[in-house]
Amino acid sequence: MFQQQEQMDVNKKSALQFSLYAITSGSSNMYGQSMVDVMEQAILGGADIVQLRNKAGSRAEIMEQAEQLRRLTKRYQVPFIMNDDVSIAKEVGADGVHLGQDDLLQTSVYEARNILGDNAIIGVSTHHLDQALAAQHAGADYIGAGPVFATPTKPGRAAVSTSYIQQLAQRVTIPFVAIGGISLDNASEVLLAGAYRLCAVRAITDSAEPRAVCEQFRSLMQQYRLPPKWMICNGVRREIYAVTIEQLIDELTISEKQKHFVVELNKEILPRSRWSEPLLTEEASVELITFVGGG
Ligand SMILES: Cc1ncc(COP(=O)(O)OP(=O)(O)O)c(N)n1
Numbered sequence: 196m197f198q199q200q201e202q203m204d205v206n207k208k209s210a211l212q213f214s215l216y217a218i219t220s221g222s223s224n225m226y227g228q229s230m231v232d233v234m235e236q237a238i239l240g241g242a243d244i245v246q247l248r249n250k251a252g253s254r255a256e257i258m259e260q261a262e263q264l265r266r267l268t269k270r271y272q273v274p275f276i277m278n279d280d281v282s283i284a285k286e287v288g289a290d291g292v293h294l295g296q297d298d299l300l301q302t303s304v305y306e307a308r309n310i311l312g313d314n315a316i317i318g319v320s321t322h323h324l325d326q327a328l329a330a331q332h333a334g335a336d337y338i339g340a341g342p343v344f345a346t347p348t349k350p351g352r353a354a355v356s357t358s359y360i361q362q363l364a365q366r367v368t369i370p371f372v373a374i375g376g377i378s379l380d381n382a383s384e385v386l387l388a389g390a391y392r393l394c395a396v397r398a399i400t401d402s403a404e405p406r407a408v409c410e411q412f413r414s415l416m417q418q419y420r421l422p423p424k425w426m427i428c429n430g431v432r433r434e435i436y437a438v439t440i441e442q443l444i445d446e447l448t449i450s451e452k453q454k455h456f457v458v459e460l461n462k463e464i465l466p467r468s469r470w471s472e473p474l475l476t477e478e479a480s481v482e483l484i485t486f487v488g489g490g
């Protein structure tokens with residue numbers, strides 16, 4: 196049942212450790228800053244992954260923007276994700292593609308993976324837990340979760356609320372990013388619900404100071420959560436936020452009252468007296484061996 200998944204390519208692993216995801220809107224903002232300038236400011240402020248999202252342009256226009264962003268993101272060594280279109284992603288050498296539920300009807304995760312390769316980052320939009328678990332099962336590298344709040348950037352799409360973020364934090368093993376209506380005013384709510392990664396369009400692109408906005412997002416984010424670590428937990432490679440065994444039991448929502456544990460950390464039994472120590476590090480391997488309590 197528990198399968199240890201293959202080790203991930205180091206570049207891909209580090210790309211997936213993003214925390215602030217900036218998405219484009221239009222070819223310039225209301226202050227006359229070009230799309231590329233806005234994204235450059237965002238990167239300088241701490242955005243560590245960039246997506247080109249152009250729902251209206253011709254293929255030629257989108258290709259040109261994609262090439263510009265490819266150059267920019269290469270310069271700053273930030274991953275570049277193409278929205279919707281796997282063929283453009285392939286042509287410009289993007290680091291990956293983002294597919295929504297409708298996009299998946301044209302191109303599945305499996306097909307996108309065949310076209311872009313194992314090291315490509317494939318993100319999938321989800322609006323409820325079943326879709327998230329299906330995306331994870333299909334081999335997506337990250338999940339987009341939203342809109343958390345209703346947003347004019349995605350008109351007609353109902354808000355999923357922060358309760359969906361809480362569910363994902365407990366149930367998915369791959370990275371997830373909260374998106375939709377996220378601003379500096381409500382970001383802490385989303386972080387408190389369990390998100391580590393935030394994504395924004397308007398909060399960044401509609402600002403006269405995209406760099407300052409991103410800096411403020413990053414400093415807020417640092418107050419709430421330490422970066423997650425990849426670990427093997429009961430044979431499954433997954434992202435874990437916990438630093439101690441006690442926190443891990445909490446994170447995995449295992450009721451301590453109902454079960455007794457033996458804990459193995461890196462193949463050695465860890466006595467209960469050490470469960471509050473900060474021993475969970477990157478690539479640690481943990482087995483929580485549970486026995487249902489008897490009467
Ligand atoms: C990071 C991220 N999450 C969600 C989306 C939305 O994708 P989709 O549902 O396909 O909607 P469009 O963006 O294509 O209108 C996204 N683009 N990025």
Ligand SMILES: Cc1ncsc1CCOP(=O)(O)O
Nearest residue numbers: 342346348375376395396397
């Ligand atoms: C593309 C997309 N998918 C879900 S919400 C959203 C738009 C997010 O935009 P904003 O940050 O302006 O609310």
Ligand SMILES: [Mg+2]
Nearest residue numbers: 279294295298
């Ligand atoms: Mg889409």
